Amino acid sequence: MTINSQAHSAVAHLFGRRGPPETGRQKEKMAIGWHRSQSLASAGLGLHVLLCSSLLLNAVFIAHQFLGASPPATPERLGDGLSWALQAAKEAEDVAAVDCSGHGSVFLDGVTGEDGRPGCECNSCFSGPDCSVRIPNCAADGQGGDPLFLEPYWKRHAAASAVVFSGWHRLSYITTDGHFKSVELDRQIRQLHRAVGNAVVDDKYLVFGTGSTHLINALVYALSPEGNAASPPASVVATVPYFAMYKSQTVMFDGREYRWDGTTAAWANNNSSRNPTRGFIEFVTSPNNPDSTLHEPILAGSSATTRTTGLT
Structure with missing residues (x-):
């Protein structure tokens, strides 16, 4: 009995009362578990830093938008209190002033170049950035018709023919008094034909089309x-x-x-x-x-x- 007690004490002292000695496989598992816990801790810390950074950036943007941003500029006014129409009028006059050698024009809705501005659109038989290059052996189409010959007339009457209207102009399908066409346009068309004398317009209907x-x-x-x-x-x-x-x-x-x-x-x-x-x-x-x-x-x-x- 004495020997057994002494042996038990020696074994307990040898193992430090922590169980049997660890094998190599057990040590490997413990090392893997420790590294995994360290990785999870690092990932959690990274997500925490990312979240805090995102919240901070959003706070900065919101503060700049609502607190630091300057109020929108008041449109310049001209004459009888014009404001929003000025920009449209300026853009129209800017493109009208571009010289296309007399063989083309620039339009606000034209194709823009590398500078972001619309360029010259050349008439038939002309090309080049400013429409100054005549295309050789270019034949005229005698069967076609193009009202470009009227362009000089309208340029001479630019102020009388210019029209500026808002983007929300007559958005409804219905116009004055429940009509489906402009009453003023109807009146002007009839007045024009009466003046020229080329059509009977009284007690007649107007049928609209994109050209006759x-x-x-x-x-x-x-x-x-x-x-x-x-x-x-x-x-x-x-x-x-x-x-x-x-x-x-x-x-x-x-x-x-x-x-x-x-x-x-x-x-x-x-x-x-x-x-x-x-x-x-x-x-x-x-x-x-x-x-x-x-x-x-x-x-x-x-x-x-x-x-x-x-x-x-």
């Missing part, structure tokens, strides 16, 4: 008889020189109601034009496109069924 080209065939169809055997198709004619679109659109949409039948000269002395059962739709454009002459109906008369329309 989009309305030509609608007019032909509306003026045509019913497409049946009892009502032969109307003959669509025009006086030379006429806008090429009159013929091309009529031919393209050719139907039972109408057909292209050439020029008025071919029918003026033709007995068929005096047939009361034959209907004609004569394009009378006054001032004429393209020679600007004032035209009158050629096939008009009591013996002819002539439908005439005036287009500008």
Whole structure:
């Protein structure tokens, strides 16, 4: 018994009362656990620092925005208290003053260059940054039409023709008194035609389109008889020189109601034009496109069924 007690005391003293001695694998596991706990502690500290930095930066930005930022500049005023319109007017005059060698223009909605500003848009047969380079062997399109020839007139009347309006101008689909078009625009169009004398506007409706080209065939169809055997198709004619679109659109949409039948000269002395059962739709454009002459109906008369329309 004495020996066993002494042996037990020796073993307890040897192991320091902490259990059996650790093996190499146990030491390795303890080392891994210690490193893992150190890594987690470092990661937690990093996240804490990042969070504090983010909060600090947000506080600085908020303080700068609401406390340190200067109030917005008051727009410069001119004349009768103008303010927001000044910037738009200045930008319009700046681009209008750019010289494109007389063969192009700069527009506010043009393609911007490397400097962030819109550049010259050249007319046909010209190129280069300022439209000063003439393109060799460039042919004019005799079938087309472009109102650029009116540009000098509008430049001479820049002040009278300039229009500035707000970005919220007539956002509603409905205008004055529940109308779907501008009452003032309607009045001005009728006044213009009365002054020129090229269209009857009283007790008539105005139909809007992006140019008369989009309305030509609608007019032909509306003026045509019913497409049946009892009502032969109307003959669509025009006086030379006429806008090429009159013929091309009529031919393209050719139907039972109408057909292209050439020029008025071919029918003026033709007995068929005096047939009361034959209907004609004569394009009378006054001032004429393209020679600007004032035209009158050629096939008009009591013996002819002539439908005439005036287009500008």
